Amino acid sequence: MAGTHSTDKAPAVPTPLRRNLILAVLCLALVAVVGMMASVMVAVPDIAADLGAAEGQLLWIVNAYGITFAGLLLVAGALGDRLGRKAILIAGLLLFAISSAVVVAVDDIGMIIAMRAVAGVGAAAVMPMTLSIITRVFPAGERGRAVGIWSGVTVGGALVGLLTAGALLEIFSWRSIFVFNVVLTGFTLIATVIVPGEGGDGRERVDVGGGLLSMLSVASLVFGMIEGPERGWGSAGIIAAFGLAAVTAAVFVGWELRHPRPLLDPRLFRHGRLASGAVIITSESLAMFGLFFVGLQYLQVIKGYSPFLAALAMMPLAIAAVVFSPVVPKLHTKLGYQSVVVSGMAMIGAGLLVMTTLDADSGYWPIAAGVFLLGAGIAFAATPATEAIMAALPEEKHGVASALNDVTRELGAVLGIALMGSIFSSIYRDRVGAAASQLPPEQARAVGESVTAGVRLGSAPEAPSGLMTGVFDSFQAGMSTALLAGVVVVAAGTAVGHVTGRTRRK
Template sequence: MLTPQQQSPAPAPAQTAGPAVRHGMVLAVTCLALAAVVSAMASLNIALTDIAHDTGASQTQLSWIIDAYSLVFAALLLPAGALGDRFGRRRALLAGLVIFGAASGLAALTTDAVGLVALRAVLGVGAALVMPATLSTITGTFPREQRARAVGIWSAVAGASAVLGLLVSGTLLELFSWQSVFLLNVVLALAALAGTQRFVPESAEAAPPPLDVVGAVLVAVGLAVVVYSIIEAPEHGWSDPVTLGGIGAGLVVLAGFVAWELTRRHPLLDPRLFRNLRFTAGSVSITLQFFTFFGFIFVIMQYLQLVRGDSALVAALSILPMPATMMPASRLSPGLTARFGARGPWVLGLLSVALGMVVLAQLEGDSPYWLMAAGLLPLGAGLGLAMTPATTAITDSLPKALQNVGSAMNDLSRELGGALGIAVLGSVLGSTYRDRISLPGAPAHVAEAARSSLAAATSMGGTVMEHARTAFVEGMQTALLAAAAVAVAGAFVVAGLLRRRSGRR
């Protein structure tokens, strides 16, 4: 049975009268805004060492500094997109850029870890308004014959911005302090604001559906409680009632969200869409791919700088073998899919991701760089092979009237996967580090400070630093093996869903 959205075509976007649209400038401005908010997910990872030294942040607080942004971004993405459709994408883009830029400016002035977490959460609010508005602006203003190319460029910018953010941030950290990463956000936001004011026309749905406020609150609260419980697990223990109770309560709230959405005529996200097995496979796959990718970035940047002693720029350059294989593989993937079907290249890509994680889990404190490169190459190739069919499955499995839903689900899968990857792998790393670090004979205050984070232990030098580095490497290996297991599980899920779909034909 069709959902209410599928029974009638989507209303055409309404645009205000004005001068002729300069499509090239609209694309440039929206991609600049997109690059700013996507790069902010990864760029701060490379500054974690300096932030830990300057703010005294613990390993758990470092996870929160990164994940507060991703969590709020993911939780508000669907309602923020609905607000843009209702009140105007240009207004949403302007409001999001103002919030993003202002919070970045305040974060550059902050030296307190808790304050930094709070401001990163505010940054996530701005990003949630910006990202869906950029894609909706393109699809709502570009003529049909130019739309596919514009969306392709938008997708390329969304995929490349995370790695580009690491490289630019690494360069800045060679010259300035970690605050320069936030100041870069301010510059990008101001440039995008000026471009939006000058070139981007207003557009909105002519007859938008009512806002699902209850659904928005339920999904935000459920995700927040689950991720909070996972990140705080190293402090309480994974088997502690606080951890298990928090995860359970969050899952109950999310189940309530699903039940609520099933009763709505205009749901925020219609759970019935997941009856489409290709849509489900694509959503699960994108979530697990970004789980692995952003969790890996969070872990490996600390390893490179705190264990190997690399500078921020060298650490950023060290991961270049990954995009070097990701980009060719993503270009090759559509041809392989057309020839062999989606299932083979898609599953092969996820298994290649798992292989890369297993190789990277062999890294020790003194491992040669070639071992790291040997893991990055299959990791990048696997992401490139799997990402294209997963994204295509989400968009192509829905009718034209629900393409905005498909775009939103693709974005949500990315951000949710990233938030969970940082939370889970960061928590596994933190738990293992605290369990394995052994400092016999050290004063209690020294041992507790060393257990709080590797950065704190490194500043103490001597045997404390060596014990801490060993414990961190063990935690990293455990986290990367967990990521490999997630990628393998994703491969089995995708293979099973696509096989079931084929069997029903």
Template sequence: MTRSQVWLLTVACAAVATVIAAMASLNTALPDIAVETGATQAQLTWIVDGYTLALAALLLPAGALGDRFGRRGVMLAGLVVFGIGSALPLFVSDPTWLIAARAVAGVGAALVMPATLSLITAAFPAEHRSRGIGIWAGVAGSGAVIGMLASGVILEYWSWEVIFAGFAVISVVLVIAGATVGSSRAAEPARFDILGAVLVVAAVGLFVLGVMEGPQRGWVDPLTVGSLVTGVVAGVVFVLVERRSPAPLLDVRLFTQRAFAVGAGSLTLQYLAGFGVFYLIVQYLQLVLGYSPLMSAVALTPIFLVVMALSVGMPMLLRWFGLRVLMSAGLALIGVSLIVMGLLDADSSYTDVALAMAIAGVGIGVCTAPATHAIVTNTPEDQLGVASAVNDATREVGAAIGVAVAGSVLAAAYGHRIDPVAPSIPEPARSAVQDSLAAAVQVAEAAGPQGDALADVARDAFLAGMQQGMWALAAILLVGAVASALWAPARS
């Protein structure tokens, strides 16, 4: 790689790591935010989900803007918006304002993510492109762990506001650094497809909203059902409109290419598993094994280390094994790791946790970079921004579905185990115990020695729910592995 390519890769990877870290970093800070701002459980959920919803809904239009107007300019604009959204909580701490600030930051992240990958793809010649894509994919795949680790360190010594301040400062540094990299755009940019942009924002945004609200409101709640159905209908209309458009926002015929379609499907499954695991395993580490937020983030580092090492070696792996083997083997390994995680209990050691994390890291490292490579290398040069947005949108949709699946299965199994003992618990403690393991642990601690039995029952109920959640995710991944083995082309 030339010096300019190394610098571009450094800036682009730092930018994508920042916006992905911002997705996961607040999870460890939610208890502190609740205490200091008075946020309700629903508001806490939206402080996290507002960012993800804005990001997922706007990715495809943002990618098209980069193709048309220049990818560096769109990345810099996104970093500015992301920085403003990150800085707002330093001046206003009302929960409603925090949700709005996170949504603003999500809009900025939507501009940043596809621009970083399309800049790398356009700057690297074909013979070196897989190396750049592999490094980018490794960083993107590890961004959530980086975010939780950084927030854990911050919360160990400072307050939650420092997390927002850190993102604001980093965005300023990246704007300055990003102004020095080369730019690219479509050689013959088409007109911007406004109708397609509106439809895809509605389709992705409403579907993700429904998936997010399902575990909280219930899957038959009118808002949940209405959002999911309307999102699917908008998606069908989007496909019909794009097939007839002379200048579509997304050429939906790209999905008829097996490599492109398998890459998109694989990324959806990987993030479905990854964020579902994070949702369950962080609670397990903190509430069952007694880890601090920092130590629970450190415990996840085997995933980060293995993913980065394998992503750097992605060009060699692709040459040796091809797309089909890597896709199916990677998804199968992730599925196996989920089965192992489902076997963890209150007596498990960190060695047991690290083994499961390492297996997951190998699976993610084996198939994340090849999936991204399959998407961007099977797309015309003039549509690199949109291809990058497809790569990112599948991640966000998969993450939302993974948390929804894990959360719903956990809640159902936990409630089934805890309901028989609930009548013996006086109100208002009964409602808290039925809510979650975290609330049950607080009630048990307040009850003194008499609460030990209650804490044990609640932990057993959580472990049963975690096991069922992990195994539900594992079943999805193993089915995906079989489908990839049957459908994926041997080579990208």
């Protein structure tokens, strides 16, 4: 691989107690940045009511964070390797806290969107540093357990964000979510005093061209996937976004192949385990966030759960991930990469299949079983996949490896929401048309565009006969089809991951 090696001296290994305290601090930082994306989704209705935000503005309040987060992960990973990981971690936490504090104080929607984008920049600096510091602090014999805990927190962090936001919204305004993030980040900043510092090789120049190309490619792809269902997949803007993503990705590959010190050498993907890990993580992240998108709507709109109860209903996923992630490394050592990963992906597929059986009359136990299987499967699949990616690169490149791992997670999340969300919306709209045909045209259009509107109009005393049943049946058809699409993607990802994972780097 092109590039020079760091001149850092090997750091002294901290004591076991300090290692675990460092792990706890880094997991707190991870919870803050991962939970932010999920928590704001819960607060969207309150933000709309308070600020009078239009639908397009609300979309950008949610998505500005994810675009900069995903788009800058590789750049942040490289900066951490070259300038020092602790320094980049602290800078990211500061950006994250300051931007959240500004949101608390302003009413201007444009400023809020801008601060959400700034928070995404901070999150991009934080997330890869957490994993790269963990892999440097923990010796080889303990690294698998630490990475397992990190993987569990990555999965559980989104649910922690949902649960915390739901609880806060029961009592306070939507701004309380950002106040909580400021407090959590401030505490984490203070606690970073125990994280060992390390000097990066400041003489190394960061691959700025590669960084800009990767950011533009990822940001264009994320933009296209997020905006596609809203603007139409065939619209000029979405086609242009995907075209730009493809062109800049191709230019990025060519640039990196010729650069003497590449940000990410494409030849690394000859390493079968690295390629397999990237595919597996993308697939499992797609399944989880796609389920969040349709599952939270099902719980809140169809079942009538509050935001807090909907988040609580998803907790078996986090429990399974946290319980199984630390023990997976032992199974990985005993049974091998392929057996553990394939078993995990099978659990994910089974969990999605259980969820396809849900309807308006379903009890909670099928929900709990489905999300528990999903969480267990993610623990079994993601932990070995993450270790495979990290092990493919030398220690001085662990920041880039961590960022690559995180990029696959974020892209999987975006793809899951876009793919499964668009399938769900299309099926629901097509199926509910007949039931809504008895309504005036404006109301019929509202029912077709929004399940919430369908439930509201269907529950009115003057509602046409069969409207509510039609809305519920259409929702169930859309959700089942979307989840089945998730099963297909998980199966395809398993097959590709299995084949590439069997190859060895030449």
